[in-house]
Each structure stands twice: as structure tokens, then as C-alpha cells.
Amino acid sequence: MYKKFFRIFLSLSFSLLLICGSLVFAIDPFYHYRANQDKTKIIYQLPYYQNVGIAKYAQYDTLITGSSMTQNFNALHFNKELNCDAVRLSFDGGILSDFRALLDSAISNNKELKRVFFGLDNYLITADSKLVDETNRIPDYLIDNNIFSDVNYLFNKDVLLKYTRTHFAYKYSDSYDFYKMHSWDNGSIVFSKQKVLENYTMPTEQKVLSRKYFMSNSEEVISELSYFIKNNPHIEFVFFAPPYSILYWNTLLTEGKLPATIAAMKNVYGALLRFENVRIFFFQDNKEMITNLDKYKDATHYCSEYNEYMLSCFSNGKNELTVDNYITTLEKMEYWANNYNYAPIFNK
């Protein structure tokens, strides 16, 4: 009897695990094994879990990526404006290692890739990778090319009970639109000066950091990005600095980070502009845009109208930095941020 118990225990457990694993493998909600080349049929639920898979298997020639600053870009508008086949794969709060994994997957698997639009946030340039919180990032099992680690995916309760279910729910929903997924300017967000000021935490004055403070961090960014740029001369890399609101600059100035940030940006922009396949667009000095707080939901996040404006610039070349103008542009930005009269913003 005990022998029978033991044998049935093992065979039943093995069979049930096989069923669970096969189910996840067959549905593959994170596109770890395959994806429909037709992007509209891709069910885009979790960027951190799916971006690498989508980048690997989907068909596209233009990749749009970056943080939440890029989430309101509509790839269809890129297709129309720039005559391309674009896909937007953003990481809200993304860090360098997330983008490294994405670019690695896209470039090494998609021979059609011609252009990458990359929202190069200032925090990416200044962040110390050793201090960055590595939790809640792309899980290793999706990027380590180790089939044994796939057990984390195949025998995963959340995937099995939740994401396979929601996969089908989206799939059979009439309102599902791949291009609108993870775009947060969806009508429910309020953009207003009042809201921005309500959510704004007044910074406390701190000692001014030396200009070299973020230099080693920026060197790391240069080395990471240069690797992809240098090895892929056939791909055009279009970086852009998103237009944060004037309050972002107030914070930077008060916390003593303005000179160090500008110095790190100069370092990165200078290094990247040396490559022929790089273009950089700078929207942070557009005073009209950044002082209009009614177009923001907080100190940094702007409405999709600004994304549309940036797209038009990508097309007509406005706001583009060159080797000749990037230093003066950044110096003017620093001077302006230093001397701007911030007080009236807070007057009721």
C-alpha cells in the first residue's frame, strides 16, 4: 500500500506539474518562447515581463523606449509621420539594466531594426547603478538564456492563475488596442497647475554638489550606450531629453544638483554626438512648454500633446542638438534655471 502511495504521489505530482508547465508554455503570456508577428495581436499586459519577449519576436523596424516619459507616444503616429513600422516598449521607472536587456534583445534578434528612439531621462544619466534598487525589475529567468531557470515561469502561480486568464480576457475584448496599452494619458488623468502644486514636495535647500559629482555615473551610461551604437552603425539612435516642468528645475537647483546634472548631461551628449548614427533632441529648454503647468500631472509628467510635439520635431529636426550647439544649449539651460524667478509659481 505504501509503495503504491509513493508511486502514485510521484506520478500524479509529475503529471500535474507537466500540465501546469505545458499550459503556460502553450499560452506563453510573457512571449518568452514566441510572439505573433502581427503586433496588434500581442496582448501587452506587463512591460517589465513582456518587453524583452516582444522585442525579440515581433516585427518592427523602429523601437521607441524610455521611461514613463515615453508611454504616451502612439507608435501608429510614428508610422504615419516617419513612414516606419514602430513599436513602443517603455519601462516606467526604468533603469539602465532594463534598457540594456531590451536593446540587447531587439538588436540581436531583429535584423530589420533601423531606428531606436530613446527617452534619455536625466535620472538615467546621474543615477549610481550600485545604489539603484534592483528589485521589481525584469526577472532573470526571462533574460538569462538558461532553460533551467524557466521553471520560475512555467510553474508560476501568478502566470498560471492570473496572466493566462487576463491574456484571454484582453484577447477577446473588443476594446483592446495594443498601441494604447500602458499609455497613461487615457482621459482619466487630470493635468492642471493646481494638481501639480498639490502633489509637489517642496525641496529642502542643500549644499551644492561639485560638477564632477555625477561624472562616473555618466561615464557608465556612455559606456553602456556606446556599446550598442558602435556595434550597430546601421541603426540610427535618436535620444531625446524629455521636457520636465519648471518645478523639476526648482528641485534640482534647491537640492544643489543643478551644476552636477548639467555637467553629466554635457559629458553624455558630447560622447554620444561623436557617433554618426546618433541624433539628440533637447526639449528641456522650451520655456513655453515647461512653464505651462496646466499641461502636467506632476513635476515631470506631461500630457500626450507634448509627445506629439516631440514627434513632429523628430520629423522636422527642430530642437536637435549638434556637436556645435550642445554645450551652449546646456549652459543657457543652467543659467536660465539658476536665475528663473520661481516664487510666483507658488503664489495663489
Added chain:
Amino acid sequence: MLFNSYIFIFLFLPICVLGWYLLNQLKSGIWAKAFLLGMSLWFYAYFNIKYLPLIIASIVINYLICLFLQKSFSSMARKSLFIIGIVGNIGLLFYYKYLGFFVENINSLFSTDFFVQKIILPLGISFFTFQQVSFVIDCYKKRIYYSFLDYALFVSFFPQLIAGPIVLHDEIIPQFADSSKKKINYINLSKGLFAFSFGLAKKVIVADTFGNLANLGFSNIPTLDSTNAILVMLAYTIQIYFDFSGYCDMATGISLLFNIELPQNFNSPYRSLDMGEFWKKWHITLTRFLTQNVYIPLGGNCKGLFRTYLNRLLVFTLSGLWHGANWTFVLWGILNGFAVVLSSALSKPLTFLKKKFSIIPWLATFLFINVSWVYFRADSIKDANHLINTIFQFDFGKIRPDFIDSLLSSEFELVLWLTENISSVFVSVMKITLFFLFFLFAIIASIKFKNTNERLQTFTPSAKNLLTSVFLLIWSVVSLSGVSSFLYFNF
């Protein structure tokens, strides 16, 4: 390596069990033991290979000390060797576990500026040190001889290596030598898988889920009101129970797969009617170690009432410190010591209450356990006091939505999804109902349900046991991995 990991369940454990029985087919038992020792060291090194030499050195040195203690040296020489053995073991534990804490306190007491590099605590050091201390003591008292392989396997045997039970040499080593235990025993294999499945489910499904709520609460103490503070306190009481109970069940089950019986370490402690009883049921082998090696040498209960109480307080203070290098643990130990002394001093009225109104002493004990765990879990005494004060402010508000979400994992979401078509009001009612049901289930299970040792005593290879254990195993295995739903409130 953790018991609750894919590599342990899918790779390490099957290789280990297969290898053990295959090598036991050989005439000499040495190969099977050497294999199990090697696997146990791999198990240990998987956490941090840097500490592998430490455990090996500790085993070798203790073995040599015990070997020399058997020689006919003068009693002075034996005593010196014995003291070296004890001081060496405690010194090692002090260096790795308490040096930082000690220096920190010296610095704040005398305004000095001593600096020690942060030392990563080698896993299981508190357990294998105590195990070896008890062996050195026994070797000093009587003649004991084991081969090095037997001794090394006794210390490093992986089911008990990192979290106990603190086994005695004469409980384990003779079992490794017993030839009847070298053959496949389907009764033990069945019982082992059954206990492992229950233990894994306790750890992964219950403890880790309540751990989500406890972690959220303890990292946001200032934002809590009385309702949520009570829930946080209860969640941790449940988490630590199912965590330790689950671990002990898994250790018992895994050992049975090798035909080895470990001493019982956990016996439904939340059923206790006083704190003295609690400590006879919670971490039984630690209580046994401290009683034999600290309480009795201090005089136990033979030197009058005052000394008995003082000895108990000392033992519990030490027990607190053993659990962790922080004043929170010391205070937790002292609180438990006082509670044990009090339950002993009030034994007469307590006996009456236990007979007539057992709910009263049970409730008092359970409440005390809850409060004392707050000091055990909090990062500082200040934090613990803050949480307790919050409860007594009687500021009862709504249950925080993030607390509800932290407890309602995918299986609950599935239930909610199945009911969402009925009405949205029904879903929110269901959500709160499931939340409370889970709390209620966990508390009732810890008190009323048979514990795994009790289940093993009456275990039969029935269809019910088969289906329950397979279901729990599969449910637990798929719960080992999850998906984080990135809560960037500000994108």
C-alpha cells in the same frame, strides 16, 4: 539552498535520495555517508560559498577537541581543552553574530569610535555551534567515539543544518549506523513526502502571504491606526508560526526520506495555556539545549525559589540574544522570561482557571505571544512601542486597501474574478470576507488542527492523504514564483 526553492525540490532532493539509496547498496556504508556529507556541504555552500571553509573548520576543530578529550590526559589538561572548545565555539558565534552589535553599544555608551567591518552572518551558525557545544560537553562528561565521517554528517546533515532542530549526537549518529535504515522504506518515504508537502504549504502559501502584510505594516508603522496595527501584529504572529512550523515539518519529512527521525521541535504552541507550556512546545530542542546546558548548570530549581526565577530569566535573556543581535531580541527574551516566571508563580490559580475556564488563560497567553512577537519583529524597541501604543489609542479606522491586496494572492483573485459578474458590491464584500476568512483559517489551523507530527502518528496511505498532499505540493511549487505588479505610484 532553501527547502522552498525549485533547485532543491527538482534537483537537489531527488539526486540526494537516489544517491543515498543507490550507494547504500554497496557493502561499505562509507560511500553513502560521504555522498550525503558532500551533498550537505553543497547545500550549505549554495548560500555563500565563502562560508564553506568556516563550517568545515568548525567541524574539524571540534572533532579534534573531542578526540583529545577521550585521551587519558590529566583532568587539568582535559578541563583546559574543554574550556578551549566551549570558548572557541562561543567566540566564533560572537565574532560573526554579535561583534557589530557589541561595538555599536560600546561606542554609544562610551562615545568611542570603534569600527568593525559589516560581517555577513553565516547561515545556521547559531544552530551548528550549539549542536557542537553540546557534543563537546558530552565528550567531556563521558567517553564517546565516532568516526570523523559520522561526526561531520551529524553536524552538517542538511535537513537540520540551517534552522534546526538542534539535534544531539546520540539521536542521529546511531541512525546512520543502523543497517535496517539503509534500505528503501516506503512507509517512511510516504510519510516523508506527506510531511514535506504540508510543511512547504505552510511556509509558501500561509507564512509568506501573511509575511507580505507584516512587512508592509512594519515598514509603515507611523501610518497605522489601531485596526491596522492589530492586523499587522496578528499577521506576524501567523507568519512566524507557519514559517517555523512549516520549516520543522519539511525538515522532518526530508529526514524521513532518508529513514532518519528527527526529534520533534514544534508541537502546536499556540494551544498553550501559559508561557511555560508555550516554551515546551515552541522550538523544543532549543529549550532542551538551554535547560541542559545553562539552566541546570546555573542550579536549575534546586537553589530556592528566587534563584529558580532568576535562572529562568537569565536563560530567556540568553535565548533572546541567541535569536538575534539586537536589543529587541533581548527585550523579547526578558519579556518571555518574566511571563514564564509569572506563570510558574501563579500556577495554583492558573491550574484552577485551566480546568474551569481554559479560554481565559489561553486568551491571556495568546495576547502576550502577539505582543512579544512585535518586539521580535520590529527593527527597534521604539518601533515596537509605537505599534503597541497605536493599538491602545483605540483609533479604529478602515482596513487599508493595500493590506487587503497584500493578502489576496492570485487564487483569491481568481475567486473574485469568478464572482465579479454578480455585482461590484458583491466583489468588495467578497474581498473583505476572504481577507477575514484567511486570518480566521490561519488562527484556527494553528490551534485546532492536528499538527504534522500528530498526523504522521496516525498516517495511513489513504486516497485522502494522497490527494491532499499532492494538491498541497503542487499548489506550493507553483507558488514559489510570482509576478511583481510594479507599484510605481508616480509612474
